[in-house]
Amino acid sequence: MTTDQMASLKQNTISAEFKMSGAGIHSGETSEITVKPTDSGGIRFKRMDINGHPEIPARLDLVTGTDRGTNLGIGDVKIMTVEHIMSAFMGLEVDHVIVEMIGAELPIMDGSFLPFCEAITAVGLTGLPQCAEVWSIQEPLSVDCSNGTTYNIFPSEHLEICAQIDFQHKFIGKQAGVFQVNTDTFISEIAPARTFGFKSEVGSLKKRGLSLGASLNNVIILDEEGVINGKLRFGDEFLRHKVGDMIGDLALIGKRIRANIICEKPGHEGNISLAKSLRNKVELNV
Numbered sequence: 001m002t003t004d005q006m007a008s009l010k011q012n013t014i015s016a017e018f019k020m021s022g023a024g025i026h027s028g029e030t031s032e033i034t035v036k037p038t039d040s041g042g043i044r045f046k047r048m049d050i051n052g053h054p055e056i057p058a059r060l061d062l063v064t065g066t067d068r069g070t071n072l073g074i075g076d077v078k079i080m081t082v083e084h085i086m087s088a089f090m091g092l093e094v095d096h097v098i099v100e101m102i103g104a105e106l107p108i109m110d111g112s113f114l115p116f117c118e119a120i121t122a123v124g125l126t127g128l129p130q131c132a133e134v135w136s137i138q139e140p141l142s143v144d145c146s147n148g149t150t151y152n153i154f155p156s157e158h159l160e161i162c163a164q165i166d167f168q169h170k171f172i173g174k175q176a177g178v179f180q181v182n183t184d185t186f187i188s189e190i191a192p193a194r195t196f197g198f199k200s201e202v203g204s205l206k207k208r209g210l211s212l213g214a215s216l217n218n219v220i221i222l223d224e225e226g227v228i229n230g231k232l233r234f235g236d237e238f239l240r241h242k243v244g245d246m247i248g249d250l251a252l253i254g255k256r257i258r259a260n261i262i263c264e265k266p267g268h269e270g271n272i273s274l275a276k277s278l279r280n281k282v283e284l285n286v
């Protein structure tokens with residue numbers, strides 16, 4: 001794609017509102033969301049169950065936590081586990097919507113990005129007059145985080161993610177792959193990949209108030225031998241889910257991104273550091 005072609009891309013909203021509901025993976029509480037079209041303002045969450053219906057824009061500077069999910073907040077008002085719906089918005093190039101919520105946490109659905117994609121594609125997209133804002137970098141950028149998480153970003157006319165994960169579990173181990181991210185490949189190669197967890201961790205997570213809504217229907221659960229709840233959708237479903245999570249975290253930049261991202265052991269904390277570094281670099285125009 002040439003720069004001229006990118007410049008001609010239009011911003012999008014959805015063509016009609018849609019509703020979804022279900023339990024949040026961490027709180028275990030059921031929430032209902034109504035996603036509505038709008039022509040400006042980016043992606044915004046709105047708590048309809050709180051007086052005054054406070055809005056929380058999906059912005060990097062409003063990230064309040066990255067422990068097993070990415071949370072946003074302003075004061076006491078919070079929105080939990082935004083990364084899967086944000087990934088679907090980024091993957092399908094939805095620039096502006098309002099997500100009205102009754103509840104604090106996005107529904108986990110089947111643990112993947114696909115139910116959000118299907119809901120979006122069912123109503124379709126409407127092009128807006130304004131051109132899409134596309135961010136790219138001119139020079140390579142490196143971000144090193146704790147626990148061996150690294151990101152190296154290079155200029156590219158496309159969004160390409162080369163990721164490697166390394167889990168001390170014989171069923172996962174090291175997995176690596178390269179994903180050209182566009183609306184078609186997002187739906188077919190990334191969106192169906194579900195979140196995963198280890199049976200041995202469930203007790204300690206629940207003690208910390210996490211994973212209270214996790215079940216055999218919304219998380220791939222592994223014991224020491226392998227997956228205990230059915231077949232994988234991809235041999236490297238774990239890797240693909242991590243790539244989808246990264247796309248959802250990068251979506252908090254609020255622009256489309258064209259870059260070649262090479263990463264090892266990506267996670268929410270590192271993804272948000274990457275997004276902030278990328279934003280700073282692009283805004284400084286270096």
Ligand SMILES: [Zn+2]
Pocket residue numbers: 083084195241245
């Ligand atoms: Zn996830």
